[in-house]
Amino acid sequence: EVQLVESGGGLVQPGGSLRLSCAASEFTFSTHWMSWVRQAPGKGLEWVANIKQDGGDKSYVDSVKGRFTISRDNAKNSLYLQMNSLRAEDTAIYYCVRGGPRGSFDYWGQGTLVTVSS
Amino acid sequence: EIVLTQSPGTLSLSPGERATLYCRASQSVSSSYLAWYQQKPGQAPRLLIYGASSRATGIPDRFSGSGSGTDFTLTISRLEPEDFAVYYCQQYGSSVPYTFGQGTKLEIK
Numbered sequence: 001e002v003q004l005v006e007s008g009g010g011l012v013q014p015g016g017s018l019r020l021s022c023a024a025s026e027f028t029f030s031t032h033w034m035s036w037v038r039q040a041p042g043k044g045l046e047w048v049a050n051i052k053q054d055g056g057d058k059s060y061v062d063s064v065k066g067r068f069t070i071s072r073d074n075a076k077n078s079l080y081l082q083m084n085s086l087r088a089e090d091t092a093i094y095y096c097v098r099g100g101p102r103g104s105f106d107y108w109g110q111g112t113l114v115t116v117s118s
Numbered sequence: 119e120i121v122l123t124q125s126p127g128t129l130s131l132s133p134g135e136r137a138t139l140y141c142r143a144s145q146s147v148s149s150s151y152l153a154w155y156q157q158k159p160g161q162a163p164r165l166l167i168y169g170a171s172s173r174a175t176g177i178p179d180r181f182s183g184s185g186s187g188t189d190f191t192l193t194i195s196r197l198e199p200e201d202f203a204v205y206y207c208q209q210y211g212s213s214v215p216y217t218f219g220q221g222t223k224l225e226i227k
Contacts, residue, residue, distance in 0.1 A: 010188075044218055045163065047216040047217070061215050095163075100168060101168050102172075103151040103216065104169075106152070
């Protein structure tokens with residue numbers, strides 16, 4: 001069974017940085033687009049960023065451009081999200097998700113909570 | 119950016135009844151790149167439907183999707199107790215960003 005396990009969340013002050021990691025297993029990681037999707041407390045889902053199989057193509061939602069960087073290490077079956085200049089509105093559960101058919105997200109991790117507060 | 123609007127916001131039904139959830143896009147969704155997800159409290163979302171009408175692996179056949187262009191529907195033919203949850207639609211057009219609807223809460227009447 002496909003597994004995606006996030007780590008690295010926590011409490012950080014506004015303006016601070018955090019790096020999220022996602023360990024993937026039980027599938028060929030290097031053949032899939034990967035994304036981060038977040039969910040603010042009690043709110044809906046928001047796609048944050050994605051990265052192509054070879055890491056050569058990356059995209060971001062406008063609200064995080066210039067602050068967040070998505071990356072991957074196919075040798076380690078791992079996905080990352082470097083988050084800088086964090087704001088209160090970045091507070092959310094961050095999910096690591098696998099790109100599925102027709103632009104869907106077919107597997108999700110359990111999520112890691114990021115709280116930005118002083 | 120394509121905006122997805124889901125209706126109703128909350129749907130109150132009883133087990134055994136039929137549920138119909140709607141998702142309307144602000145622009146045509148290309149090649150039916152429209153998906154539906156189910157999310158239960160404290161859990162990650164689960165993919166139900168992709169390509170507007172194809173069931174994901176392991177999804178019971180009481181779940182079905184339909185629609186094209188700007189109007190899409192998720193139907194649950196006969197509600198089971200475990201189906202009460204929040205449902206989201208999501209689209210991917212010819213370019214990012216991916217967008218989600220605001221969700222429909224399906225609650226027990």
